[in-house]
Amino acid sequence: MFNLTDYGSHTRSQDLNCTTGLYEVHQKILISAINGFLSMTAVLGNALIIIAFQKVRSFHPPSRLLLSCLSVTDLCVGLIAQPLYVNFLLSQEHSKLCYYSAGVSNIIAVTFSGVSLLTLTAISVDRLLALLSGLRYRIIVTLRRVRFLVVSVWLSCFAFAIMLVFYHDIAIRIMHIIMILCIVTSTFCYIKIYFTLGHHRARIRQEAPQQPNGGRSLLNITRYRKTVSTALWVQMTLLACYLPYGIISVFALTVLRTPTFDLAWDSTLTLLFLNSTLNPFLYYWKIRHLRQAVVGTLRSFSCSLTESCVQ
Numbered sequence: 001m002f003n004l005t006d007y008g009s010h011t012r013s014q015d016l017n018c019t020t021g022l023y024e025v026h027q028k029i030l031i032s033a034i035n036g037f038l039s040m041t042a043v044l045g046n047a048l049i050i051i052a053f054q055k056v057r058s059f060h061p062p063s064r065l066l067l068s069c070l071s072v073t074d075l076c077v078g079l080i081a082q083p084l085y086v087n088f089l090l091s092q093e094h095s096k097l098c099y100y101s102a103g104v105s106n107i108i109a110v111t112f113s114g115v116s117l118l119t120l121t122a123i124s125v126d127r128l129l130a131l132l133s134g135l136r137y138r139i140i141v142t143l144r145r146v147r148f149l150v151v152s153v154w155l156s157c158f159a160f161a162i163m164l165v166f167y168h169d170i171a172i173r174i175m176h177i178i179m180i181l182c183i184v185t186s187t188f189c190y191i192k193i194y195f196t197l198g199h200h201r202a203r204i205r206q207e208a209p210q211q212p213n214g215g216r217s218l219l220n221i222t223r224y225r226k227t228v229s230t231a232l233w234v235q236m237t238l239l240a241c242y243l244p245y246g247i248i249s250v251f252a253l254t255v256l257r258t259p260t261f262d263l264a265w266d267s268t269l270t271l272l273f274l275n276s277t278l279n280p281f282l283y284y285w286k287i288r289h290l291r292q293a294v295v296g297t298l299r300s301f302s303c304s305l306t307e308s309c310v311q
Contacts, residue, residue, distance in 0.1 A: 027263060028089055028090075028266075029090075031089060031266050031267065031270055032086045032089045032090055034270055035082045035085055035086050035089075035270055035273060036082070036083075036086055038078070038082060038270070038273055038274055038276075038277050039078045039079075039082035039083055039086070039273075040078070041078070041277045042074055042075065042077055042078025042079075042082070042273075042276040042277045042280075043075060043078040043079050045074075045277060045279075045280030045281065046071045046072075046074045046075035046078065046276065046279070046280050047075060048280065048294050048297060048298070049071045049279075049280045049283050049284075049290070049294070050068060050071050050072065050075065051293075051297050052290050052293035052294045052297060053067065053068050053071065053290070053293075055293040055296070055297070056287075056289045056290055056293050058289050060130075060138070060141075061143045062126070062141050062142065062143050062145070062146035063123075063126060063130075063227075065143065065146050065147065065150065066119055066122055066123050066126060066146060066150070067123070067283075069115070069119050069150050069153075070116060070119050070120065070123075070234070070279065071279070071280070071283075073112050073115045073116050073119065073276075074116070074275075074276035074277075074279050074280070075276075076108075076112055077109075077112050077273060077276040078276055078277070080108055080112075081105065081108045081109045081112055081273065082273050084101060084104055084105040084108055085105050085109065085269070085273070087101050087105075088101035088102050088105050089266070103165055106161070106164060106165065107158075107161040107162060107164070107165060108161075109269070109272075109273075110157070110160065110161035110164050110175075111154075111157045111158045111160075111161045112157075113242070113272060114153075114156075114157035114160060114161070114178075115153055115154055115157050116238060116275070116276075117178075117179065117182050117238065117242065118153045118156075118157070118182065119150075119153065120182075120186065120231075120234060120235050120238055121182040121185050121186050122146075122149060122153075123231050123234075123235075124185065124186040124189040124190060124231060124235065125185065125189055126141060127189065127193060127227065127228050127231055128189040128192055128193055129141055130224070131193055131196055131197070131224065132196070160174070160175075172249055172250075175246075175249075176246065176249075176250065179242070179246055183239065186235055190228070190232055190235070193228055197221060197224075197225060197228075200221060226286070229286060230282070230283070230286040230287055233282050233286060234279060234282055234283075237275060237278050237279070237282060238275050241271050241272050241274055241275035241278070242272055242275065244268040244271055244272075245268040245269055245271065245272045247268075248261075248264055248265055248268050
């Protein structure tokens with residue numbers, strides 16, 4: 001049996017977490033209650049979105065797979081990661097339950113968070129390829145390749161989470177490098193998309209009087225802009241939820257524990273989990289076909305409960 005307290009004074013995810021009494025008990029209970037509520041909303045919201053994705057056929061299959069992967073990850077956060085985190089928060093300090101809850105909770109949370117970040121980066125690259133590749137896009141981005149990518153991302157994130165338990169300081173530094181690379185890659189993709197779309201729109205408007213399909217080209221660009229807008233909103237929401245945790249984890253390597261630091265740590269982790277609740281609302285708001293499928297699913301469920309629908 002391994003001892004989670006033997007890996008250094010800065011091993012925040014293990015022994016450092018299991019002295020849970022540094023800030024007020026009522027604050028800990030409040031954070032637990034918030035995570036419990038967010039857990040339920042994440043499960044319900046993402047379950048609806050996953051069901052709706054199966055009904056909407058307007059997505060290119062590889063793109064639908066990436067979005068479905070993101071929803072499955074968010075569902076797992078609400079179904080597994082947050083209950084484990086609440087269990088850790090409410091466990092008795094220095095107990096075996098606390099130590100093992102901390103270890104398992106960190107592995108699960110890092111795995112799901114990493115999958116979310118890498119999947120959103122893949123979505124930004126996918127949108128750029130769809131714009132630049134034209135007709136070659138469906139040859140380059142195939143369902144088989146995206147499946148391989150998704151499996152590789154899950155396995156890599158799980159392996160990294162295991163590394164975080166045993167080599168915490170090194171893994172934290174690697175985590176920040178990966179986070180920066182993902183942010184830079186996504187930012188470059190969306191900036192490139194913005195300027196390329198502007199160039200295409202200007203060219204199409206100039207050629208529209210001479211070409212009968214100019215209106216159709218503008219319609220395709222407008223439709224593409226909507227898909228990019230959805231991906232960009234999801235990306236910005238993730239960054240807003242993840243960056244505070246990323247910043248405070250830097251200080252976790254050097255700063256001594258204080259009640260304020262402990263409270264800030266648990267609060268930013270709760271903000272990170274909030275992302276899994278917000279994503280379904282963004283999908284519902286930004287994707288019309290998905291919104292219709294969600295409404296249809298809710299109506300069917302309501303009818304099955306009340307047995308009031310005409311067959």
